[in-house]
Amino acid sequence: MTLDLTEQEMALIRQGIKDKYTQVAAAGSGCCFQYPIGEEGMRLQGYLKDLIQDFPKTVLDSFCGVGNPFSLGPVREGEAVLDIGCGAGVDALVAAKMTGPKGRVVGLDVTAEMVQRARANLFRLPSLTNVSFQVGDAESLPFPDDEFEVIISNGAYNLALNKEKALKEAYRVLKPGGRLMIADMVLVAALPPEQAGKVANWYQ
Amino acid sequence: MDFLALFRKIGFKSAKFVKLTGFKSSPYTEGALFYAEKPRVVQEKDVVRSQEDALKAYAEFHGLTFGPGVLDLKTKYLIALGASLAAGCDP
Numbered sequence: 001m002t003l004d005l006t007e008q009e010m011a012l013i014r015q016g017i018k019d020k021y022t023q024v025a026a027a028g029s030g031c032c033f034q035y036p037i038g039e040e041g042m043r044l045q046g047y048l049k050d051l052i053q054d055f056p057k058t059v060l061d062s063f064c065g066v067g068n069p070f071s072l073g074p075v076r077e078g079e080a081v082l083d084i085g086c087g088a089g090v091d092a093l094v095a096a097k098m099t100g101p102k103g104r105v106v107g108l109d110v111t112a113e114m115v116q117r118a119r120a121n122l123f124r125l126p127s128l129t130n131v132s133f134q135v136g137d138a139e140s141l142p143f144p145d146d147e148f149e150v151i152i153s154n155g156a157y158n159l160a161l162n163k164e165k166a167l168k169e170a171y172r173v174l175k176p177g178g179r180l181m182i183a184d185m186v187l188v189a190a191l192p193p194e195q196a197g198k199v200a201n202w203y204q
Numbered sequence: 205m206d207f208l209a210l211f212r213k214i215g216f217k218s219a220k221f222v223k224l225t226g227f228k229s230s231p232y233t234e235g236a237l238f239y240a241e242k243p244r245v246v247q248e249k250d251v252v253r254s255q256e257d258a259l260k261a262y263a264e265f266h267g268l269t270f271g272p273g274v275l276d277l278k279t280k281y282l283i284a285l286g287a288s289l290a291a292g293c294d295p
Contacts, residue, residue: 035229045225066235067225073239155235157207164210171214174242180216182207185229186236 010161017159018111024064025088025113037064042090046071051097055090059121062088065154067183070094078102079149082173084138084166085109085156089118089131095152096131106143108136138166143173151180158185207238216240 005013036044038061042052045068052060064087075081075098083092086107096105109115118133136142138153138160151170160166170180211219218241225235252259270280 035227041227045227066227066229067237069237072222072237164214167207167210167216168214171216171242176242177244178242180211180238180240180242182238183225183235184207184238185233186207186224187232188224188234189232191232 005161013161021087021109021111022113025111025117035066038062041065042068047094051094054125054127055093056124059088059090059093059124062117062121063090064088065091065183066185067154069152069154069181069183070098072181073179075099075103075150080147080175081105081150081152082141082143082148083107084141084151084153084170085159086118086133087111087114087154087156089121089133091152091154092118092131092133093121093125093128095150096128099130101130103130105131106148107131107133108138108141109133110135110137139169141169141173145172146175147173149175149178151178152182154183155185157182211238211240215243217243 035041039057042060042063045065047068047070069091075095077098077100079099080103081092081095081099083089083095083105086092086109089107092105092107096103099105107115107118109118112135115133115135122128122131122133134142138156139162151174157163157166174180208219208221218239220239222237222239225237227235229235270277273280275283
């Protein structure tokens with residue numbers, strides 16, 4: 001599916017994404033989504049209890065993914081993991097548990113307020129010393145080639161304006177033999193014409 | 205947007221759609237799980253493994269050449285050194 005977007009439309013979408021997720025970061029996920037998220041969402045998606053049992057409720061409730069990337073395969077001890085579109089950082093914190101102190105996790109998000117929220121969540125888990133969060137764009141990853149054994153992403157790629165560029169970047173920073181594990185949204189039915197407006201619908 | 209087509213275009217391998225997640229974010233959209241791998245680079249040990257028989261035969265030939273015979277080991281090595289110098293072998 002290709003979409004022809006004007007520069008102005010792309011700018012509107014980028015800003016709209018930042019605005020929406022800034023709002024989510026400030027107000028908590030309950031403000032803006034219609035589907036189960038938070039602790040209940042994690043339970044429904046089968047996140048392993050023993051990995052998250054010491055996560056404070058406030059951390060769990062900041063989860064707003066669309067699936068469980070770890071159900072595609074575990075992160076092994078010692079691996080370097082990148083979470084693209086990490087949001088409030090819950091998946092990155094789970095990955096940090098799985099990779100252990102010999103590994104490391106970096107969470108990247110385009111929304112500065114989400115990165116702040118992730119850092120606040122990390123602060124509540126002082127036992128995790130192998131995670132960091134930074135602001136950045138999936139289409140231009142601030143990492144060298146062949147850096148990570150695993151890239152995870154949960155509900156982020158659907159927001160990228162140039163998905164091919166973003167996935168090429170993921171390929172670049174993955175190590176040879178590295179694994180990409182993505183949960184994302186797909187269209188399962190045709191949008192009715194009145195809802196198919198490109199800009200407003202991009203990050204609904 | 206077709207993840208699988210993009211994965212293949214970019215060079216990922218073992219790309220697959222695994223399943224829907226049950227997260228219906230709207231009547232028209234649902235979460236889905238995708239997996240892909242970046243291919244490994246062919247490494248020296250992979251080449252060695254694929255040439256195992258030839259390398260075994262060469263090692264046997266080498267052993268027999270330098271094994272006990274009419275000429276002593278020192279003479280054999282000096283001959284080999286002379287041959288490699290004449291051939292311009294790069295160490």
